[in-house]
Each structure stands twice: as structure tokens, then as C-alpha cells.
Amino acid sequence: MLIINDIIKKLPYTNPFLFVDRINMVSANALEGCYTFKQDEFFYKGHFKEQPVTPGVILTECCAQIGLVCLGIHLLNLEELNTGDLQVALSSSEMQFLLPVFPQETVTVKSSKLFFRFNKLKCEVKMYNQRAQLVCKGVLSGMIKNNNI
């Protein structure tokens, strides 16, 4: 529980661009977390006109925040005692989108590490809806490090 709280606390995002509610499981190789899309998320006003659907870029962002950044924070925590500011950057994404996600749906992201070396984390991510259907999947990579090193 302490480990999970520590990850959430270190996330460098805030409303309206924080897409992590909860972490269900974390290990050195995998992480699982959830997010519920609120009725009034800012992007629903324009995507689409009077027909709100979660944009693919936001699903990708949700996968990246849970799958890459949360797992990356944990991996950095395992490596060292860190106190510095976190620096993150997405470096590549290759996603496939299979089903739409509507307002008030809760999604679960499962991420498994392909490698973490020299501060680059590459993961395979899968997002499921409440009916356990695969919503999107792909491979994401990014750089994550503490500023003090």
C-alpha cells in the first residue's frame, strides 16, 4: 500500500490531465491501474459534437500515465533513493483502438515491461473496459528520470 501511495504521490500530472485513479497491482515487471472517465472531462465538449467519445489520444495518454509513468516511478524507486523532480517524456507510441470508451466508463490498464535501461522504459500496454473487453493495445516507450542525477 505504501509503495502504491508513493507512486501516486509522485505523478507529475493534475486535473484536467491526470488519468490515473488507482493502482491495483505493481511489480518490477508489470503494473495494473484504473481510471474512470468523468461525465464532464474537458474533451467531451468537442469530441464529438453532442456525441461524447473518449479520443484515442486520451486513451493513449491514460495508457502512458498508468503503464509507463507509474511503472517507471516504481522502477526508479527500486533503483535509488530519489528526491528530485521527475522528468518524463513519451518517445514512441504504436497503438490499436478496438472499441469506443464513453463518459463514465472505468478502464483498466495492464502494462508489462519489455525493458528499462538507461532511463528508457518500453512497455506493452492493454486497456480493458468494465466488461473485460479489450479497448486498445500497443507498445509505448518513454524516458523517465530524476532531475537530481
Place this chain on the structure above:
Amino acid sequence: MVDDQHFAQLKDIVKLYLPEDVSVGAIVEDSNFVKELNINSANLVDIVLDVEDAFGIRLENEDMDKMQTVRDALNIIAQKLQDKN
């Protein structure tokens, strides 16, 4: 002293990660990966991982820190291959 074969192998790896505005001809021994070849830190990691596979060696964090130019990379490769034998 630079091993021509190692240089050719390294060049084949590096060219995969060059941005569109940098030509393969720009890869010379003195080239700085980040400042001259415009390779970002994420792609520099990809280059290191490809180098490890191609030469059957393993680089550590301090090697990564030292790897500024193509020549640095070739020196590290030569050193690692020597240590292996």
C-alpha cells in the same frame, strides 16, 4: 586507432535513428550523437541496445555517460570486446 569494420557496423546501426534532416554522410568518427547528429536520448538508448546485440557486449550507465561521439562508442566497443576475451 579505429577498426573500420566496427565503424561500418556502427554506422549501419546509427543511420536507422538519424532524423530526416541529417544525412548518412554526416556520420564520421568525430560526430557527436546528440549535438551533431541530432539523435535524442531515447534513440541513443536504442543505438546502445542495438550495439549490445550486434557486438555481443553489455554497456553500463557509466559507458552511456562517456558515449558522446562515434569515436567514444568505438572505443567502448573495442574495450568491451577485449575484456570479453
